[in-house]
Amino acid sequence: xxxxxxxxxxxxxxxxxxxxxxxxxxxxxxxxxxxxxxxxxxxxxxxxxxxxxxxxxxxxxxxxxxxxxxxxxxxxxxxxxxxxxxxxxxxxxxxxxxxxxxxxxxxxxxxxxxxxxxxxxxxxxxxxxxxxxxxxxxxxxxxxxxxxxxxxxxxxxxxxxxxxxxxxxxxxxxxxxxxxxxxxxxxxxxxxxxxxxxxxxxxxxxxxxxxxxxxxxxxxxxxxxxxxxxxxxxxxxxxxxxxxxxxxxxxxxxxxxxx
Amino acid sequence: xxxxxxxxxxxxxxxxxxxxxxxxxxxxxxxxxxxxxxxxxxxxxxxxxxxxxxxxxxxxxxxxxxxxxxxxxxxxxxxxxxxxxxxxxxxxxxxxxxxxxxxxxxxxxxxxxxxxxxxxxxxxxxxxxxxxxxxxxxxxxxxxxxxxxxxxxxxxxxxxxxxxxxxxxxxxxxxxxxxxxxxxxxxxxxxxxxxxxxxxxxxxxxxxxxxxxxxxxxxxxxxxxxxxxxxxxxxxxxxxxxxxxxxxxxxxxxxxxxx
Numbered sequence: 001x002x003x004x005x006x007x008x009x010x011x012x013x014x015x016x017x018x019x020x021x022x023x024x025x026x027x028x029x030x031x032x033x034x035x036x037x038x039x040x041x042x043x044x045x046x047x048x049x050x051x052x053x054x055x056x057x058x059x060x061x062x063x064x065x066x067x068x069x070x071x072x073x074x075x076x077x078x079x080x081x082x083x084x085x086x087x088x089x090x091x092x093x094x095x096x097x098x099x100x101x102x103x104x105x106x107x108x109x110x111x112x113x114x115x116x117x118x119x120x121x122x123x124x125x126x127x128x129x130x131x132x133x134x135x136x137x138x139x140x141x142x143x144x145x146x147x148x149x150x151x152x153x154x155x156x157x158x159x160x161x162x163x164x165x166x167x168x169x170x171x172x173x174x175x176x177x178x179x180x181x182x183x184x185x186x187x188x189x190x191x192x193x194x195x196x197x198x199x200x201x202x203x204x205x206x207x208x209x210x211x212x213x214x215x216x217x218x219x220x221x222x223x224x225x226x227x228x229x230x231x232x233x234x235x236x237x238x239x240x241x242x243x244x245x246x247x248x249x250x251x252x253x254x255x256x257x258x259x
Numbered sequence: 260x261x262x263x264x265x266x267x268x269x270x271x272x273x274x275x276x277x278x279x280x281x282x283x284x285x286x287x288x289x290x291x292x293x294x295x296x297x298x299x300x301x302x303x304x305x306x307x308x309x310x311x312x313x314x315x316x317x318x319x320x321x322x323x324x325x326x327x328x329x330x331x332x333x334x335x336x337x338x339x340x341x342x343x344x345x346x347x348x349x350x351x352x353x354x355x356x357x358x359x360x361x362x363x364x365x366x367x368x369x370x371x372x373x374x375x376x377x378x379x380x381x382x383x384x385x386x387x388x389x390x391x392x393x394x395x396x397x398x399x400x401x402x403x404x405x406x407x408x409x410x411x412x413x414x415x416x417x418x419x420x421x422x423x424x425x426x427x428x429x430x431x432x433x434x435x436x437x438x439x440x441x442x443x444x445x446x447x448x449x450x451x452x453x454x455x456x457x458x459x460x461x462x463x464x465x466x467x468x469x470x471x472x473x474x475x476x477x478x479x480x481x482x483x484x485x486x487x488x489x490x491x492x493x494x495x496x497x498x499x500x501x502x503x504x505x506x507x508x509x510x511x512x513x514x515x516x517x518x
Binding site: 197201207213218231243246249 | 437456475483
């Protein structure tokens with residue numbers, strides 16, 4: 001089903017094997033793609049595999065040419081797809097709930113923290129606005145949001161959002177920070193200010209973690225993800241347009257030979 | 260083989276039927292595409308069909324999903340393709356030579372005019388440079404070239420490049436002028452100066468001619484043609500790139516908890 005299979009955790013009969021199907025890179029079908037939810041659940045499950053409560057199998061599927069058995073089983077469903085004991089879970093919210101309720105050790109990841117939950121929930125939509133509008137006002141809104149996250153990290157003084165160990169919020173936030181960093185810089189020269197020291201320290205710790213580095217797409221894949229989105233948007237727009245033909249003339253040139 | 264078939268000229272046994280296969284629009288496979296050579300030969304043959312020396316059949320092929328019989332016959336060959344009496348001619352230079360030497364009436368289109376031939380031959384490459392480099396120097400070079408064409412038209416005082424009837428040079432030049440006008444304006448805000456009165460008069464006459472209007476792609480198709488070229492260039496570039504991962508940190512944040 002895939003060219004790239006990462007395994008982690010013990011594969012003996014003591015712990016259940018969980019399979020996560022993720023989207024491949026749109027540049028090279030053998031690489032991991034820049035799918036935020038794929039990376040988020042990859043990180044959640046990687047942490048559980050490190051704790052040896054599960055054995056994790058990650059399968060990469062190239063959606064530009066999905067293998068026949070993938071199409072047979074899942075038709076038009078896109079990854080992430082979680083497979084647990086023969087049961088395929090296709091929707092993001094259900095995957096999250098399944099990890100929390102049914103995957104051994106999962107409940108420990110789902111810390112209750114309303115402040116953090118509401119702080120990070122609209123961050124990503126601000127990046128999308130920056131990439132679409134490309135104006136300084138939207139960049140300033142994104143920067144202000146990052147400043148609030150920086151302030152919380154500074155105030156709490158913990159290594160991660162809710163303490164010194166990772167939780168579901170970290171698995172949600174960090175892939176989005178990486179997209180902001182890489183795509184923001186590439187498309188609109190947006191940079192996370194170096195004055196956000198607590199935020200950079202947070203990212204520094206993330207960059208040391210296997211759960212992040214094993215699941216993280218290449219910069220080029222992040223960039224290409226947004227390029228393709230923009231190209232598709234353009235194409236859709238153009239398909240709806242009535243074709244026009246520029247054949248007007250900006251000057252008076254009528255019948256010069258009749259002069 | 261096609262959704263759109265345009266026929267022109269008499270279809271009786273007196274004149275040969277020539278089929279020209281052209282590329283479809285990349286936005287809507289039923290429309291004509293922005294292929295310069297397709298339009299050039301379409302115009303040549305349309306003029307001959309108007310003179311009733313041939314009967315012309317134009318077939319549009321959507322290269323994103325070519326019909327099975329097209330793939331069987333021509334494999335990876337792209338239009339334009341000319342079919343005359345069961346013989347398929349695949350290369351542009353051979354199509355041109357075939358129209359000149361073997362298609363009835365064709366030799367009349369191929370006027371000898373060295374001044375015009377050398378005047379128009381490098382015009383299009385200047386548009387490509389403008390679109391790639393996007394700097395004023397390249398725009399100025401394109402404008403200067405158009406000024407020379409304007410000056411020739413002004414000096415000669417003829418409706419078309421070599422006289423008051425169209426010839427092969429007009430069928431070559433006008434599609435390229437239309438690309439310069441539409442894509443130049445869209446991508447780099449390049450405009451043909453209104454002071455080029457003889458050139459605008461020339462375009463005005465072209466816009467009245469069926470040979471041009473029947474063969475001309477929509478503005479959107481011209482624009483999308485260059486957008487796709489740019490996207491493909493980007494993708495090729497990225498496939499060759501070694502994947503990189505931005506995980507460096509611009510500030511010193513090493514082990515703040517050890518302080």
